[in-house]
Amino acid sequence: MLLEINNLCKDYSTGFLGNRKIHAVDDVSLCINEGEMFGLIGESGCGKSTLTKMILGLIKPTDGSIKYNGEEISNLGEKQWLPLRKEIQAVFQHPQMTFNPKKNLYYSCAEPLRLFDMCDKSSEEYLVREMTECVGISFDQLKKFPHEISGGQAQRISIARALSLNPRLLICDEPTSMLDVSVQAQILRLLMQANKEQNVAMLFISHDLEVVHAVCTRVAVMKEGKIIETGTVDEVFENPKEEYTKKLLNARIEI
């Protein structure tokens, strides 16, 4: 078991005196095995993003536990998280917005290598070249700034950057929802290839059932902060138990 989440909760206080509680994530339990593609389906506002932020240690849960390789990680401080960053990486939804807008893309690509002292100055350029060419981006493109490249290219670079640390777990938060169909196919193929070749496990978050169907092996359906159904892709898609899952499946457009 690579990642094990038990009874995870996150409440936000709102209202005039902070007396109204919103359960953004409510008693969520799930587990991801080594090298598994795990899909998480849900509409916008169902708590998916809060869940990913908790797994990445960006916010602290109100209650519950997150275990990575058997070790509790939800209560770690910023310093203790650093070695884990190499193991758990993320790809975000808005590709052009995941990079430092004031620096060129080379800086962003070399950033993880520098942060973890993975190489000296002389081999840095070689490593960056190698890692971007792996995802089909020529080295010249890296002189550009994030807003000068297309969404598909930016998403490739952000995948390359995440994979450069050889993570065991990659959290993909709607990686293709802003992209066109043909670019989506390129990106999904890239992720599937990384999963196969480097045995990276993925938590693949999406609202698009077709995509989850094509990419994942197991899947969980999330609604209003709760996980209402979990199972293998075939089980959930062929034989949904919950009304909500059926409604989602009905919203597919067959062509």
Added chain:
Amino acid sequence: MKLLEVKNLNVSFMVEDEKVHVLNDVSLDISENEVLAVIGETGCGKSVTGSSILRILPENANISGEIYYNGENILEMPEEKYRLMRGKEIASVPQSPSTSLDPLMKVGDQVAECITVGNRINGKEKATLKGVVNGIFSKLKLPRENEMYDNYPCELSGGMRQRILLSMGIITSPNLLVVDEPTKAIDWVLRKDIVKELKALKDEMKCAMLFITHDLGAASIIADRIAVMYSGEIVETGPADEVLNNPKHPYTKGLISAMPSRGLNVMEGYMPSFTDTFDTCRFFPRCTEKTHMCDTQIPKSFSINEHHTVKCNMYCGGN
């Protein structure tokens, strides 16, 4: 006679002293009561096509070609005459529901404004107007249709705001509705509902529609005919069924087989940028079916049958 006929439309923009050619010889037509879906990826020029028909392109645009609406060339029409026609006969539904509504105005008033066009109205007229607006709202299956009028945009969900925008487009019963990416900014679950409602509405109002989208699924529900756009050119036009199930152009084939449910097959490469120049087919670098002709010849449009045309050298022999 066709309701709308676009002939050899070329649009370019002047950006920092450079001419950027965005549309290249775009020709399309829409008959009365027909839905033409223009399909293409981000940056292929499909929205510019819509904006040209509505004449809402920015000032730095150069337009050449002809756009006939009911036999009249609207590119040569005086601004004042076209202004009266736009909204009444040719209406549009803008792209993003989150930014296209005035956040400080009641949604009902915004919809009503489409009829009054700023004219002052008295209390009695206002009551009937409100009735008309509420009628539209209920047609679009907006919940609590009688209270909806007094809501502000921020109080509504994305799907509801999209419906408000749709009602602004149809309230004047236009003959032609230009809908730009109605499914882009709304929840995946609502996508099908919105498109179905749009279709029902269109059948009821008997208007023609130019449906601009990147979403093949949405187009398959509503479109009678489909035009596929690539890099500022229309590469394939034909009846919806034929284009989706029996695509002819290599790009259309690639696009359809890239869908997750159709195998997630990868088309290598990217769409060229508008600043590039072309001396071959624009799809040539990515094409998997290129022939010896493609090196040298820019393809013309060829007819497969009466309704289906393709811009590809493969079909130059007449198939």
Added chain:
Amino acid sequence: MKRVNRKNIILYVGIVLTAILVAVAILAPYIMPYDPTKMEISQKFIKPCAAHILGTDHLGRDILSRIILGSRISLMTSVTAIFISAFIGTMLGIISGYLGGAVDTIIMRIVDVMLAFPAIVFALALSTFLGKGQTNLLIAICCVQWTRYARVARGETIMFRDSEYIQAARAIGNSKTQIIKNYVFPAVISKIVILISLDIGTIILYCASLSFLGLGAQPPSPDWGVMISEGKEYMQYAPWVAIAPGIAIAFSALAFNMLGDGLRDLLDPRMKETVRTE
């Protein structure tokens, strides 16, 4: 199709005026016609004429020379004041905005208290407390001025703090200091630069008013504020003694304000022409 619009003209004029001012300050020793501190009582209150273009004051010193040398004092004081306060304010603002919580509350309450005093009154009180002199004038101005930068920097930081790229930067392993240094600071600095260029005119006026009140540079140094203060005694029969430095102050404030306005319009992304293809 380069269009020279009204905003560009303001910027160009601002640049030219500022350049003149800076050039005068740098070249002061070479272009002043007389020694600005040399007194010749016999030559006092000479009206503007060919020999003394702006006349002489009550001690017979050449006013033009004093104004030229005074530009150095004026510019140095205001530029130093503004950079020190911008630096302190930006740092505190970023820290306040990024860390939030108790740190934020404390810093922002201090800012509120500072803003509750009228700036001049606060500077006056502080100068009385610290004593007269150029350094103390600087400290007084910085104490008031940093709050503006702190507020702007904090606001900008909060806007960026939750953006996706900062989240991504954290996820990839940046520490808090690295994020502030490499991500937040470059994002905030452009707003601060605009604010600095807008404020510099105001600061010149501040400096002048405080030294007019006798808090900054002390006579006989040729500070513009001091010159007006001295000249006001003879306003009735030798108005040029006070008016000439007054015009110099107005000119420099105008120059920097135009530069600031022009820069703001130039750097404001909403003013830029964009292509919309989608």
